[in-house]
Amino acid sequence: MFLKMLLGALARQKRKHLMIAFTVGLGVSLATAMLGVMFDVGDKVNQELKSYGANLNVIPKGASMLGEMYQLGGDEGGGPALSELESDFIREDELYKIKMIFWAYNIVDFAPFLTLGVEAGGRQVPLTGTWFDRHLSLPTGDEVDTGMTAMRSWWVLEGRPGDEADPGGVLVGRELADALGLAVGQTLEARAPGGRAATLRVRAVFESGGDDDRGIFAPLPLVQDLAGRPGLVQRVEVSALTTPENELARRAAQNPGSLTRIEWDTWYCTAYISSIAYQIEEILPGVRVKPVLRVAQSEGAILSKTQLMIILLTLLTLLCSSLAISNLVTANIMERSVEIGLLKALGATGLSISLLVLSEILLAAFGGGVAGYLVGLGLAQFIGLSVFGSTVAVKAVVIPIGALMVLAVTLLGSLPALRALLGLRPTEVLHGR
Amino acid sequence: MLNPEATFILDIEDISKIYGPIKALQNVSLAVRPGEWLAIMGPSGSGKTTLMNIIGCLDSPSSGRVTLDGLSLDSLSSGELTAIRRESIGLIFQQFHLISYLTALENVMVAQYYHSLVDEREALEALENVGLGDRAKHLPRQLSGGEQQRVCIARALINHPKLLLADEPTGNLDETNEALVMDILRSLHRQGSTIIVVTHAPEVAAHAERTVVLEHGRVARDTRSPLLQAKA
Numbered sequence: 001m002f003l004k005m006l007l008g009a010l011a012r013q014k015r016k017h018l019m020i021a022f023t024v025g026l027g028v029s030l031a032t033a034m035l036g037v038m039f040d041v042g043d044k045v046n047q048e049l050k051s052y053g054a055n056l057n058v059i060p061k062g063a064s065m066l067g068e069m070y071q072l073g074g075d076e077g078g079g080p081a082l083s084e085l086e087s088d089f090i091r092e093d094e095l096y097k098i099k100m101i102f103w104a105y106n107i108v109d110f111a112p113f114l115t116l117g118v119e120a121g122g123r124q125v126p127l128t129g130t131w132f133d134r135h136l137s138l139p140t141g142d143e144v145d146t147g148m149t150a151m152r153s154w155w156v157l158e159g160r161p162g163d164e165a166d167p168g169g170v171l172v173g174r175e176l177a178d179a180l181g182l183a184v185g186q187t188l189e190a191r192a193p194g195g196r197a198a199t200l201r202v203r204a205v206f207e208s209g210g211d212d213d214r215g216i217f218a219p220l221p222l223v224q225d226l227a228g229r230p231g232l233v234q235r236v237e238v239s240a241l242t243t244p245e246n247e248l249a250r251r252a253a254q255n256p257g258s259l260t261r262i263e264w265d266t267w268y269c270t271a272y273i274s275s276i277a278y279q280i281e282e283i284l285p286g287v288r289v290k291p292v293l294r295v296a297q298s299e300g301a302i303l304s305k306t307q308l309m310i311i312l313l314t315l316l317t318l319l320c321s322s323l324a325i326s327n328l329v330t331a332n333i334m335e336r337s338v339e340i341g342l343l344k345a346l347g348a349t350g351l352s353i354s355l356l357v358l359s360e361i362l363l364a365a366f367g368g369g370v371a372g373y374l375v376g377l378g379l380a381q382f383i384g385l386s387v388f389g390s391t392v393a394v395k396a397v398v399i400p401i402g403a404l405m406v407l408a409v410t411l412l413g414s415l416p417a418l419r420a421l422l423g424l425r426p427t428e429v430l431h432g433r
Numbered sequence: 434m435l436n437p438e439a440t441f442i443l444d445i446e447d448i449s450k451i452y453g454p455i456k457a458l459q460n461v462s463l464a465v466r467p468g469e470w471l472a473i474m475g476p477s478g479s480g481k482t483t484l485m486n487i488i489g490c491l492d493s494p495s496s497g498r499v500t501l502d503g504l505s506l507d508s509l510s511s512g513e514l515t516a517i518r519r520e521s522i523g524l525i526f527q528q529f530h531l532i533s534y535l536t537a538l539e540n541v542m543v544a545q546y547y548h549s550l551v552d553e554r555e556a557l558e559a560l561e562n563v564g565l566g567d568r569a570k571h572l573p574r575q576l577s578g579g580e581q582q583r584v585c586i587a588r589a590l591i592n593h594p595k596l597l598l599a600d601e602p603t604g605n606l607d608e609t610n611e612a613l614v615m616d617i618l619r620s621l622h623r624q625g626s627t628i629i630v631v632t633h634a635p636e637v638a639a640h641a642e643r644t645v646v647l648e649h650g651r652v653a654r655d656t657r658s659p660l661l662q663a664k665a
Contacts, residue, residue, distance in 0.1 A: 001539075001542055001543065001545075001546040001551045002546070004535065004539055005532075005535070005543070008532070008534035008535055008539075009534065011534065012533065012534040338530060339530075339532055339533075342530045342532070343543070343547065344515070345489075345491060345518065345524055346518075346519070346524070346543060346544050346547050346548075346588075347515055347516070347518050347519025347520075347544075347547045347548060348515075348547045349512065349515060352547070425491075425492075426491050427482075427486045427491045427492050430526055430528075430530060
């Protein structure tokens with residue numbers, strides 16, 4: 001009987017229930033799209049920001065952080081003098097371990113650097129050895145391609161990008177190239193302080209918009225040979241996808257020992273920049289890992305603000321849906337006041353009638369919700385492609401959240417009408433006088 | 434729930450109903466025996482509907498006492514009144530009030546559904562008793578006014594109420610259908626049903642054994658047919 005009454009009411013008030021379904025569908029489609037983007041926006045924004053450089057610097061424990069980070073101490077812009085101490089270097093053959101930490105999949109790229117002041121074209125210039133695009137086979141069986149090319153995506157190249165297979169091919173900064181009159185395809189002699197020399201062939205001239213424009217970037221083995229430091233690097237830049245910092249992360253960054261066991265587990269198992277740094281230090285004991293704070297903080301701030309904005313927009317959308325549903329359901333109840341009064345007169349309780357009405361509304365709402373969810377998935381892809389140039393990976397968690405949203409929006413919207421229903425007196429509607 | 438030993442199926446003692454400045458009922462007393470057919474008459478605004486609402490457990494008096502088959506309705510919650518209405522009272526309305534998207538049969542079954550269990554056979558039997566066995570699958574809009582009122586009567590009777598309350602049962606019917614409905618009520622009365630009819634039509638009231646006339650919320654006259662007087 002309940003089902004007959006339910007289906008009968010749905011069929012009889014088709015237009016009203018379709019309007020409810022449409023309203024819920026509209027709200028859910030927008031909310032699904034926004035939540036889909038919100039859950040993926042972290043990765044999207046991170047990936048976007050990763051193209052503007054590394055967010056972690058790995059240096060030997062004994063090295064001067066400032067010196068390494070900002071390349072201070074060079075003579076006349078010719079690059080820093082190399083340390084004589086083995087402990088001031090990192091072993092190149094251990095770098096693959098960076099991709100073996102707990103958050104390995106969050107390490108997007110990394111590249112080692114060894115900078116040496118050389119004499120080229122009659123002047124001192126910094127020559128930096130690096131991996132342009134190194135292929136690594138990890139003990140885990142994973143294959144990884146990493147290097148500086150991906151980490152300097154904003155460089156404007158004239159010529160071809162650096163190539164691991166071209167041991168003498170170098171990238172020359174625009175300022176230096178102009179000063180030395182170099183062009184793509186030309187060669188120049190580089191002479192290291194120890195007397196070693198190499199012939200460099202210009203593969204490309206680049207513009208970085210920074211100090212790099214006054215230097216040369218070469219394959220790492222070439223610079224290691226010139227420096228007489230085979231298998232060693234001075235520093236490693238790591239680009240990692242991270243979770244925005246919060247209070248826990250800040251406390252951990254200051255002193256991981258101050259955390260309780262549970263806090264420590266939470267921190268360690270979250271991709272905070274500090275926990276990734278900690279894990280790299282664990283796997284490479286001789287190094288110190290420092291976040292590039294400005295980048296990390298910007299990421300966190302942009303992400304937090306973007307997510308907050310999306311959450312607010314989602315809530316606003318749901319609120320609008322609730323208001324619209326409230327109007328529709330109230331109109332529905334008013335239209336059926338005689339029917340409801342009759343059911344009460346026949347002995348139906350307010351609860352049983354509320355259940356009947358709510359079932360009708362929820363059925364219509366869930367119909368609209370499913371349609372809205374599917375439209376929302378499409379909308380999320382549209383937003384992803386329009387804004388980030390890639391599709392949005394909608395998380396499965398959006399489905400239960402979507403179901404809860406439908407329930408919440410419908411119940412919230414139905415509350416005033418249900419209140420009116422419960423307060424409706426059969427005597428006021430049945431006698432028609 | 435009701436007490437078969439009760440002398441009066443309905444005993445109203447000195448009830449008043451006040452809506453703000455309006456006194457809809459003033460010190461009304463009335464007792465109805467089981468099996469009695471009572472007509473409540475009076476002009477518009479005399480308090481007929483208010484009295485019917487109170488008897489039908491759809492409303493409560495502002496003061497006074499109502500006892501239905503030995504059970505005092507004083508200080509009962511609206512849920513308890515609903516339960517008494519469900520169990521003991523059959524309501525017939527002037528406007529029929531059938532649910533438009535349910536068939537005649539389903540309209541009768543709705544009352545079963547909120548009372549206890551749905552029994553399609555019994556509901557069909559109730560429709561046959563009012564001469565609508567062949568119209569069971571019709572929707573209200575496919576039925577004439579008289580037929581709709583008979584569905585309403587079948588619905589009121591389906592749970593075997595102790596008291597049948599009819600509010601202007603022929604108010605919207607032509608003479609033929611009025612006669613049909615009154616025949617059904619007469620037949621029910623003969624079977625022992627207690628019937629209270631609220632009407633302003635003397636020809637409808639004439640079928641009752643007893644007529645109570647309300648004026649300005651008070652009982653102006655309470656007359657019994659000679660047959661009932663003899664019975665009493």
